[in-house]
Amino acid sequence: MNFTPSVLSFILTAEAEVYGIPTKKPKFHQQVQPSPSPWSPWKVSENIVTCENNIIMQLFNRVAFVTGAAQGLGKAFSEALLNRGAKVCFTDIQVSKGKEVEKTYSDKYGQDRVLFLHCDVSSSASLANSFKDAVSKFGHIDLMVNNAGIADESRLRDMVNINLIGAIEGSMLAVEHMRKDKGGKGGVVINIASTAGLTGVYFVPSYCASKFGLVGFHLSWASNPYNSQMGLQFGCLCPAFTDTDILNQKEKQMLYFEDGQRITKHLGINRVEKVVQGFLQMVESENCNGDIITITAKEDIQYSRRASSKMSHL
Ligand SMILES: NC(=O)C1=CN([C@@H]2O[C@H](COP(=O)(O)OP(=O)(O)OC[C@H]3O[C@@H](n4cnc5c(N)ncnc54)[C@H](O)[C@@H]3O)[C@@H](O)[C@H]2O)C=CC1
Numbered sequence: 654m655n656f657t658p659s660v661l662s663f664i665l666t667a668e669a670e671v672y673g674i675p676t677k678k679p680k681f682h683q684q685v686q687p688s689p690s691p692w693s694p695w696k697v698s699e700n701i702v703t704c705e706n707n708i709i710m711q712l713f714n715r716v717a718f719v720t721g722a723a724q725g726l727g728k729a730f731s732e733a734l735l736n737r738g739a740k741v742c743f744t745d746i747q748v749s750k751g752k753e754v755e756k757t758y759s760d761k762y763g764q765d766r767v768l769f770l771h772c773d774v775s776s777s778a779s780l781a782n783s784f785k786d787a788v789s790k791f792g793h794i795d796l797m798v799n800n801a802g803i804a805d806e807s808r809l810r811d812m813v814n815i816n817l818i819g820a821i822e823g824s825m826l827a828v829e830h831m832r833k834d835k836g837g838k839g840g841v842v843i844n845i846a847s848t849a850g851l852t853g854v855y856f857v858p859s860y861c862a863s864k865f866g867l868v869g870f871h872l873s874w875a876s877n878p879y880n881s882q883m884g885l886q887f888g889c890l891c892p893a894f895t896d897t898d899i900l901n902q903k904e905k906q907m908l909y910f911e912d913g914q915r916i917t918k919h920l921g922i923n924r925v926e927k928v929v930q931g932f933l934q935m936v937e938s939e940n941c942n943g944d945i946i947t948i949t950a951k952e953d954i955q956y957s958r959r960a961s962s963k964m965s966h967l
């Protein structure tokens with residue numbers, strides 16, 4: 654049976670439990686079913702792509718900027734976007750890896766749709782310059798994905814700089830560029846946090862702090878009552894352990910290393926494809942503002958939408 658995204662978004666599960674969401678109950682609570690497989694056959698007309706089952710592919714010709722994307726989740730998100738017709742500027746500090754991926758993606762999806770740029774998200778200048786270069790190539794950015802991150806308890810300042818400040822500055826560049834009240838076209842900002850941004854994890858406490866901070870930033874922007882007039886939406890993806898290089902932890906990168914290894918094994922490890930599925934559900938939904946999607950090996954993709962603002966009536 655095929656559902657449209659909006660029907661899917663309203664499949665409510667009354668008592669489904671979202672992992673780690675703090676005390677207040679979300680306004681409503683949903684379990685997202687796996688996406689239907691809508692990607693063929695497409696009909697393209699005036700940049701609106703529809704499928705037989707009437708799903709509108711909102712990603713066609715959209716322009717995305719993805720950080721930390723030479724490997725792992727960022728690389729997989731970039732390919733998923735390209736695959737659905739988006740244009741992607743993917744960035745990283747790993748230049749040779751990034752250039753290799755750029756060649757592969759350009760051959761597959763076309764040079765005019767792909768751009769790799771060096772970007773160190775811990776440097777304001779590097780972020781701003783690469784964002785500017787992406788706008789020069791593609792004209793504008795519709796989707797900002799703040800994905801770059803490290804997990805290393807022995808590099809506290811770097812970790813907060815990359816995971817939190819880098820994502821905040823990336824979001825702010827996107828906001829200034831996208832906001833309709835300042836001549837932009839609107840757009841979506843997705844921050845890649847973690848389940849470790851929703852619940853305390855004693856063997857990576859500072860990583861947790863950086864991700865809790867990011868979830869707080871996401872919730873604050875999502876609750877901005879001016880978002881609709883600015884044409885902005887804020888979504889936040891919170892995967893648990895996922896099969897990428899970040900899990901190849903050395904002893905000094907984690908507190909209570911053996912506990913960390915044991916607990917990771919106990920909780921299980923997501924496949925990258927599952928996280929990409931959650932990501933696509935978020936970016937393809939008609940309105941993802943305020944959404945937090947968690948992806949865990951045991952509980953799959955869980956979805957919660959927060960009340961948009963508790964202050965807008967004041
Ligand atoms: N794999 C996992 O278990 C989970 C990962 N995450 C988050 O997903 C995001 C992506 O991580 P993965 O793909 O899993 O790990 P990864 O280690 O494979 O990829 C991280 C990427 O970020 C890049 N990076 C590191 N420092 C950077 C900087 N200063 N500027 C720009 N890029 C930089 C790296 O070069 C690398 O390509 C991170 O934010 C991570 O915290 C969240 C939950 C679970």
Ligand SMILES: CC/C=C\C[C@H](O)/C=C/C=C\C=C\C=C\C(=O)[C@@H](O)C/C=C\CCC(=O)O
Pocket residue numbers: 672804846847848849854857860892893894895899900902907919920921949950951952
């Ligand atoms: C150290 C690796 C660095 C980063 C990876 C990631 O961002 C860190 C995640 C940290 C915590 C993950 C928590 C995962 C939670 C789940 O999988 C939940 O489904 C667990 C729910 C209940 C557990 C009950 C039980 O099985 O005993």
